[in-house]
Amino acid sequence: MEKLIPFTINDLAKVTNHRSGEIKFGEKMIIVPKGADTIEFLKNCEAKYVLLGIPEDIGIRANYGRPGAASAWDSAIKSIANIQHNRFCKGNHIIVLGQIDVQKEMKEVEHLDFNDIDDRSKLSQLVERVDKEVSHIIFNVIKAGKIPIIIGGGHNNAYGNIKGTALAKGKPINAVNFDAHSDFRILEGRHSGNGFSYAYEEGFLKKYFIFGLHENYTSKSVLDIIKKIEDRVRYNTYDSVKIRKEKDFNAEMQFSLDFVKTDIFGIEIDLDAIPNIASSAMTLSGFSIEELRQFVSYFGQHKNAAYLHICEGAPDLGEEKNNHLIGKLIGYLVTDFIKANFEKIEIKSSITK
Numbered sequence: 090m091e092k093l094i095p096f097t098i099n100d101l102a103k104v105t106n107h108r109s110g111e112i113k114f115g116e117k118m119i120i121v122p123k124g125a126d127t128i129e130f131l132k133n134c135e136a137k138y139v140l141l142g143i144p145e146d147i148g149i150r151a152n153y154g155r156p157g158a159a160s161a162w163d164s165a166i167k168s169i170a171n172i173q174h175n176r177f178c179k180g181n182h183i184i185v186l187g188q189i190d191v192q193k194e195m196k197e198v199e200h201l202d203f204n205d206i207d208d209r210s211k212l213s214q215l216v217e218r219v220d221k222e223v224s225h226i227i228f229n230v231i232k233a234g235k236i237p238i239i240i241g242g243g244h245n246n247a248y249g250n251i252k253g254t255a256l257a258k259g260k261p262i263n264a265v266n267f268d269a270h271s272d273f274r275i276l277e278g279r280h281s282g283n284g285f286s287y288a289y290e291e292g293f294l295k296k297y298f299i300f301g302l303h304e305n306y307t308s309k310s311v312l313d314i315i316k317k318i319e320d321r322v323r324y325n326t327y328d329s330v331k332i333r334k335e336k337d338f339n340a341e342m343q344f345s346l347d348f349v350k351t352d353i354f355g356i357e358i359d360l361d362a363i364p365n366i367a368s369s370a371m372t373l374s375g376f377s378i379e380e381l382r383q384f385v386s387y388f389g390q391h392k393n394a395a396y397l398h399i400c401e402g403a404p405d406l407g408e409e410k411n412n413h414l415i416g417k418l419i420g421y422l423v424t425d426f427i428k429a430n431f432e433k434i435e436i437k438s439s440i441t442k
Contacts, residue, residue, distance in 0.1 A: 090127055090229060092222045096120050096140075096166075096187040104170040115170030117180030127186075131233035134184060138427055139235045141226060142166065142188035145219060146369070147198050148245025149401070151212035151280035154369035157403030158243055159195060162188055164404040164416030165240045169423055178424045182431060183238075186230070189222050213278030216245050220279065223249025224256070231257035231395065236430065238423055241400030243369070244272050247284035247357050252293045254355060254395050261295035262395065263354035264288075265345055267384050269303040269327065269362045269372060271311050281369075281401075289322070295352065298345040299324035300384070301362055301376055323348055327362075327375060338380060342387050353395045356388050358422065360402040360415070367407030367415060378418065382425050389429035397426045 098120055105115025118140075121130050131139065142162030150156055166185070174180040194215045201208040223239075223246050230237045231254050239250060247264070255262045264285065266272065274283040276290060288294035302324050315322045325345070329335045361368035364375045376384075388394060399419050404412040 090226050092190045093127070093226060094187050094190045095127070096185040097123065101170060101185065104167045106171050112174040113170060114172045114174055114180030114183070117174045118170070119181060119184045121184070121186065128229055128233060131184065131230065131235055136182050136184045137236055137431065138183045139230045139237050140166070140169070140183055140185045140423075141230070141237055141239050143191065143219070143223060143239060143242035143246050144188055145191040145195055145242050146403070147191070147194055147212065147219060148216045148243035148279065148281035148284075149369045150198055150201070150203055151209065151216055151245070151278070152243075152282040153203055154243070154281060155403070155406060156369070157367070157406040158241060158369060158401055160405040161242065161402040161415060161419065162240050164413060165419040166416075168413065168416035168420040172420055172424060178428050182427055184235070189219070189226065191219055194218055210278060213280060216279035219246070220249045220252070224253035227253025227396070228257045236394070237396045238426065239396065239398040240419060241398065243281035244268070244357070244359050244400045245279060245281040245284050246400060247272065247398060248279070248288050250355055250357075250396055250398050251285075251288040252291070254353065255293040258353055258395075260352075261293055263296040263349040263352050264294060264357055265298045265300060265349050265354060265388060266357040266359065267300045267362055267381060268357065268359040269301060269306060269375060270359070270370070271299050271302060271307055271315070271324065273297075273299070273311055273315065273322070275310070295321065296349055297322045298348050300341070300345055301325065301327040301330065303372070303375075304328045331376065342384060346388060346391065350391055350393055353393050355395055356385065356397045356426070358385065358397070358399045360399065360418070366418070367403045367412075368401045369403060369406075370401070371406070382421060385422050386425045386429040389426040390432070394430060397423070399423070
């Protein structure tokens with residue numbers, strides 16, 4: 090894992106605000122000791138969850154989006170480090186692995202214009218380079234028996250998450266995606282809008298459910314493609330659930346879980362589905378934060394949940410005085426997932442003992 094920048098004990102100390110009489114996650118979270126073999130350490134460590142940051146927005150730029158998501162990892166880790174360690178959720182359940190080194194790629198992308206055909210090709214090639222690193226690290230984390238929690242970055246990284254997990258498991262996996270967009274666009278070169286279609290086409294993605302599509306922003310061509318493969322790709326729309334009230338939110342969660350739970354599945358969360366959350370494709374209409382948290386908890390409690398990916402949040406695009414709120418939201422989602430998932434792991438392990 091050459092392109093991994095490990096999180097150190099000093100890094101953890103810098104982001105943790107110590108306070109007398111309190112114990113913060115940053116005082117309890119685990120880091121890979123300096124000089125230790127990362128893979129061996131992961132295999133032998135009791136902590137189940139592995140935090141990984143991908144501070145890039147290359148795929149977003151390649152998809153005509155607004156950059157800014159590269160800042161989410163820094164915001165998130167600062168927030169997570171200062172969550173209270175208590176009976177409800179414990180910091181020592183988490184290994185902070187670090188972040189993927191994308192500095193070179195981010196430097197290269199600064200002078201590229203997605204309106205230029207040649208530059209678009211270069212952008213896609215840079216996304217492919219990131220894909221390679223993401224899938225490699227996720228493969229190793231899953232192979233070590235851990236559950237990765239990935240904080241992006243663009244939704245292009247869904248491809249690497251799915252590929253890495255599928256390779257580690259030796260078979261294609263399923264995915265559920267809480268998103269206003271399908272990210273199932275045509276195979277026109279890699280970007281944040283086609284991670285799932287590439288994973289599907291290459292045989293890493295078996296079944297895929299898109300939860301909460303926005304009808305106004307889903308093309309006819311994508312809908313036509315999905316209709317032809319509805320045995321493997323299904324969706325509901327935000328409009329049908331919350332506007333026309335044709336479908337019930339809880340019933341739809343059950344329906345989509347039934348669709349993906351037959352095998353290992355990844356949980357993909359795109360923060361642009363939530364109103365007023367700074368992101369590349371910010372929206373004014375969408376599910377509430379409470380509904381998103383319920384979604385993460387609901388899917389996280391299933392034994393086949395293999396990873397959690399939270400992406401597209403862009404603190405750099407938010408209000409200057411409140412740009413910490415994206416990190417705080419990500420912190421809630423991370424702990425919601427762990428609380429739901431850890432109980433299932435504990436029950437499962439006690440049964441097998």
